[in-house]
Amino acid sequence: MSTIITTxxxxxxxxxxxxxxxxxxxxxxxxxxxxVGPNGAGKSTTMKMLxxxxxxxxxxxxxxxxxxxxxxxxxxxGSIGSLIETPPAYAHLTxxxxxxxxxxxxxxxDGRVDRAxxxxxxxxxxxxxxxxxxxxxxxxxxxAMALAREPRLLVLDEPANGLDPAGxxxxxxxxxxxxxxxxxxxxSSHLLDEVDRTATVLGILGGGRLLFQGTRDELFSRxxxxxxxxxxxxxxxxxxxxxxxGTLDExxxxxxxxxxxxxxxxxxxxxxxxxxxxxxxxxDRSLEDVFMDxxxxxxx
Amino acid sequence: xxxxxxxxEFAKMRRLRVAPVIAVLVLGVTALSCLTTFTYPGxxxxxxxxxxxxxxxxxxxxxxxxxxxxxxxxxxxxxxxxDIEHQGGGWLLARTSGLSPGRLCRAKLAATGSLVVAxxxxxxxxxxxxGVLAGIMxxxxxxxxxxxxxxxTVVNLALLAFHLILAARVPNQLVGIGAGxxxxxxxxxxxxxxxxxxxxxxxxxxxxxxxxxEVGTDGAAPGEPAALSxxxxxxxxxxxxxxxxxxxxxxxx
Numbered sequence: 237m238s239t240i241i242t243t244x245x246x247x248x249x250x251x252x253x254x255x256x257x258x259x260x261x262x263x264x265x266x267x268x269x270x271x272v273g274p275n276g277a278g279k280s281t282t283m284k285m286l287x288x289x290x291x292x293x294x295x296x297x298x299x300x301x302x303x304x305x306x307x308x309x310x311x312x313x314g315s316i317g318s319l320i321e322t323p324p325a326y327a328h329l330t331x332x333x334x335x336x337x338x339x340x341x342x343x344x345x346d347g348r349v350d351r352a353x354x355x356x357x358x359x360x361x362x363x364x365x366x367x368x369x370x371x372x373x374x375x376x377x378x379x380a381m382a383l384a385r386e387p388r389l390l391v392l393d394e395p396a397n398g399l400d401p402a403g404x405x406x407x408x409x410x411x412x413x414x415x416x417x418x419x420x421x422x423x424s425s426h427l428l429d430e431v432d433r434t435a436t437v438l439g440i441l442g443g444g445r446l447l448f449q450g451t452r453d454e455l456f457s458r459x460x461x462x463x464x465x466x467x468x469x470x471x472x473x474x475x476x477x478x479x480x481x482g483t484l485d486e487x488x489x490x491x492x493x494x495x496x497x498x499x500x501x502x503x504x505x506x507x508x509x510x511x512x513x514x515x516x517x518x519x520d521r522s523l524e525d526v527f528m529d530x531x532x533x534x535x536x
Numbered sequence: 537x538x539x540x541x542x543x544x545e546f547a548k549m550r551r552l553r554v555a556p557v558i559a560v561l562v563l564g565v566t567a568l569s570c571l572t573t574f575t576y577p578g579x580x581x582x583x584x585x586x587x588x589x590x591x592x593x594x595x596x597x598x599x600x601x602x603x604x605x606x607x608x609x610x611x612x613x614x615x616x617x618x619d620i621e622h623q624g625g626g627w628l629l630a631r632t633s634g635l636s637p638g639r640l641c642r643a644k645l646a647a648t649g650s651l652v653v654a655x656x657x658x659x660x661x662x663x664x665x666x667g668v669l670a671g672i673m674x675x676x677x678x679x680x681x682x683x684x685x686x687x688x689t690v691v692n693l694a695l696l697a698f699h700l701i702l703a704a705r706v707p708n709q710l711v712g713i714g715a716g717x718x719x720x721x722x723x724x725x726x727x728x729x730x731x732x733x734x735x736x737x738x739x740x741x742x743x744x745x746x747x748x749x750e751v752g753t754d755g756a757a758p759g760e761p762a763a764l765s766x767x768x769x770x771x772x773x774x775x776x777x778x779x780x781x782x783x784x785x786x787x788x789x
Contacts, residue, residue, distance in 0.1 A: 324628060326548060
């Protein structure tokens with residue numbers, strides 16, 4: 237699958253503070269790329285660098301096979317829709333008037349604007365002033381403005397921020413519909429659950445660094461859940477597994493970071509110590525747990 | 537894209553009440569000029585006597601009315617036209633549409649500047665018409681009137697450019713309006729300043745330099761507007777505005 241965004245060692249520093257550190261992003265064309273990380277992880281700065289709104293301190297961005305910088309920005313932005321920070325709109329104008337501003341600036345035909353408005357299902361509210369819009373409607377208008385240029389790539393920075401559950405659900409469906417139409421969507425969020433339901437590829441950012449990039453399954457496969465061992469004598473079992481980091485957790489011995497051979501070794505050790513082993517299992521982990529481990533710096 | 541950006545600026549003026557503010561400027565300047573002139577002691581006799589220079593009196597009144605109202609109202613126009621970008625995320629929307637903040641500011645100057653030029657010409661015309669209707673018999677000094685109007689237009693545009701940049705750089709619009717109010721005091725002080733001192737407080741001090749006549753106790757004392765100084769102000773304002781907008785272009789989002 238070809239990539240629509242590629243970055244090499246993308247870095248942004250303000251003085252001696254590095255907010256984005258050596259990112260090597262690969263966003264496959266046609267996917268929904270969930271760009272996840274806690275607040276302050278550097279997601280917005282990265283997205284701004286992708287759009288050449290912020291100059292990288294080091295590294296480069298390539299979008300649709302071309303280097304993105306000040307000299308190519310205007311041309312490339314013609315094929316990229318974006319919604320960065322708050323949804324843009326002039327509150328004193330109606331939705332239709334706001335759309336006309338974008339239409340005039342980008343010399344777009346009526347058909348494109350109509351399609352964009354219908355895609356976000358805002359056609360019945362265009363005559364209202366934006367001041368009277370709910371946050372969800374403003375988000376949809378912002379996306380319509382981005383879609384009107386019929387982009388190949390849509391960059392959405394925390395589009396569900398501040399939305400109520402119904403609005404979030406609507407946003408998810410919208411992103412899925414856009415992806416079905418062949419648009420690559422890069423969507424950021426500080427909530428994994430929010431992008432997990434739509435994203436086909438995940439990029440997890442923490443402290444300005446890319447901690448993981450790949451599919452959901454790859455994320456799970458690289459994660460090593462703790463081994464939980466039920467025994468007849470938990471205290472003795474915990475002591476026997478101490479060299480592997482075993483601890484007692486509510487009557488069960490918990491041993492972190494064991495691969496399959498190490499697990500067998502631990503069980504053999506317990507048998508040698510004449511501790512009856514009733515059961516050995518891996519802890520069930522949600523994607524959220526994996527994410528928390530990553531962003532707390534525990535690694536996979 | 538610049539033409540389309542300027543057209544968008546006119547579209548954004550809808551419901552911003554820019555037109556009423558411009559109307560207040562035109563009508564206020566006209567009314568103040570007429571009131572000052574027509575209530576001047578002995579104006580009725582003066583109007584019949586070309587030797588007492590009734591047109592100079594009217595021009596001097598216009599030269600006083602313009603700087604009394606323009607600083608605040610131009611600050612309001614600039615503020616209203618720029619604040620919508622701060623409030624509505626317009627800077628970022630423009631950037632992502634390929635229109636840099638500096639070019640957006642230049643489009644704003646083109647749009648609001650055309651209104652200010654029209655307003656300055658209209659208020660000058662209305663005051664001249666009022667003079668004719670008031671029965672001034674002396675020949676109309678067209679060259680002096682037009683020259684003075686052109687100089688005031690240059691000062692108005694320089695002031696508007698200053699306020700647009702200020703409003704773009706400082707999101708709190710009270711700062712711009714405050715600068716406009718302060719400008720009125722500077723203008724009042726500048727009318728009493730020698731020309732060399734008025735040149736040191738651009739752009740407000742230049743209203744005094746553009747004024748070709750002064751109201752005295754015995755009618756208007758004709759004078760020479762400092763045309764060269766005002767033209768230099770215009771050139772300097774252009775250079776500073778272009779440099780400031782180029783700097784905005786280099787700023788990161």
